[in-house]
Amino acid sequence: MANLMDYLDWRGDLTLDQAPFNEVDNLILAELSFVDFQGIVPGVGEGEGVPLAEAGEAFFARFPEGEKIDMGVLVPDVIPEMLGKMAASRRFGSVKLNCFTDHLDVGRGEQFAALTIETGDGLLYLSFRGTDDTLAGWKEDFELACMPEVPAQKKALRYVRDVAKQYPRRRLRLGGHSKGGNLAVYAGVFCPAAVQRRIEAVWSNDGPGFHEDLLDLPEHRRVAERIYSIVPKSSVVGMLLEHEEDYAVVDSDQLGFMQHDGFSWQVMGDHFVTLRQVTRQARLSDMALREWVRAMPVERREKFVAALFDVLSASGAVTLKDLKADSFKAAGAMVKAMKDLDKETRDGLLNFVGLLFKSNLLMTLEGIQEETEKRRAVRKKAAKKKEEEA
Structure with missing residues (x-):
């Protein structure tokens, strides 16, 4: 079966005008925020966006030619290769990257990073980084289960407000993988109503859920029909806590917890291979x-x-x-x-x-x-x- 990398080979020559944005594009852009664009892509309010091909060239220039770029223990090492394919493609090479932010406070156990992509179809995709290799990031993941709000969620909300102000006329897509999916949903629910009306879609790619009271809030109801939750068939992370019940289940070529890796999700054409429900053991x-x-x-x-x-x-x-x-x-x-x-x-x-x-x-x-x-x-x-x- 095929995956994200195969999709870039198949669809990379088609612009978004030729083939509209889809759920697979969403996951690719969600994974893109794992790349460290510090010093390459401007922060919020710091200037014009940088073409992805140019940002990719500057990123790879940091490493000796041929050197394997280590993304950490759990972040997929294939992400730099994905960036290379994106940079060489007509679909993504000319899109612009902006508003990169990367915050890490080891003492407080805080980790937050985000990236805005001007997708070329008139919209923005705000990509929230999921759990990276830092213990601070993992600590915040666990705190989602015991606190009504974690620092990364507050930062995600502020980020959406700031980017919406910087791009006052653009419609928005929000998305992320793992914790990034949770941040995207949280920010989409609690951003000002005027900004919320500009949101076209919120994508949670195997992101953990929320405490029950959030799903009952009027803020959530206003955007609920535009929230798209995707989980692999043996999902653990994406099934934690309460979540939108109308979620899509995708097939994966991995087993157990390793299905959390978005690069294991199976792709056919411009969509994921879907199943009727998660496995029995995932439910248990x-x-x-x-x-x-x-x-x-x-x-x-x-x-x-x-x-x-x-x-x-x-x-x-x-x-x-x-x-x-x-x-x-x-x-x-x-x-x-x-x-x-x-x-x-x-x-x-x-x-x-x-x-x-x-x-x-x-x-x-x-x-x-x-x-x-x-x-x-x-x-x-x-x-x-x-x-x-x-």
């Missing part, structure tokens, strides 16, 4: 995680998240790459930090890790079984056809 995992969250009072959740990231950062690591680079030292520091926790918090951490491990294992096994049954069906069909021809 979703229920188990929700029950775990709901059973814990808000104060305990806050304490749990703080303890979890105290343990992870005990070695002095700032990113997941840091943890991986000196895993022996990191493991020793984390074990010591675990011992310093009270029993209730330590048991909670172990239960949570066990729940995630079990969920991933069961979804992986479910995926293997599904692939085995598919291959068996293909062989059976081929054998029947051969028999009929004989």
Whole structure:
């Protein structure tokens, strides 16, 4: 099956005038905000947009020719290659990039980055970066489960207001992958009504949901029909908390948690290959995680998240790459930090890790079984056809 990279080969020669913006374009632009355009693309209010081909050339000039660009432990390493294909294409090469912002505060556990793309069809796509390699970014992901609002959401809302002011007559698309999808929806719901009326679509690509009260607000109802939620068949991240029930389920060539990688989502023409619903194990995992969250009072959740990231950062690591680079030292520091926790918090951490491990294992096994049954069906069909021809 095909993916985002194949799509760029197929559709890269078609401008948005020739083939209108679609859900696959959305995910590509959502992934684009993972590129570090600091010093290349102007910030909000700092000047005119830069053609993507020019920005790509400046980005690649930072690295020795032929060097593999390391995006971190979990951010797909194929993103620079995607940027190269976009820069060489008629579809994306001449679109302009602007309003790049990248904020990281390790001490406060804050991570936020966004990019605005002038797509060439008269609209803007505001791309919110999802969870990157920083522990601060992961901490904010977990805080979504225990706080009514996290710093990145406030920054996303301010970003939409500022960009809308800078481009007063443009209609808007908002989108992101993972946490970026949550930020796009949050900003779309709470931006001023005048800005909200300019929003054409809000895309959440396997982004975590919200607490129940947000879905009942009039602000959400005003934009609900323009929110498009997409999750892979074994989604975990995108099924967390409450979310729009009218979501699309896409097929993936990965198993378990690895389906969160948007480059594993299957593409046919100008759309994703969709399924009727998420897998049975994804639904069970979703229920188990929700029950775990709901059973814990808000104060305990806050304490749990703080303890979890105290343990992870005990070695002095700032990113997941840091943890991986000196895993022996990191493991020793984390074990010591675990011992310093009270029993209730330590048991909670172990239960949570066990729940995630079990969920991933069961979804992986479910995926293997599904692939085995598919291959068996293909062989059976081929054998029947051969028999009929004989």
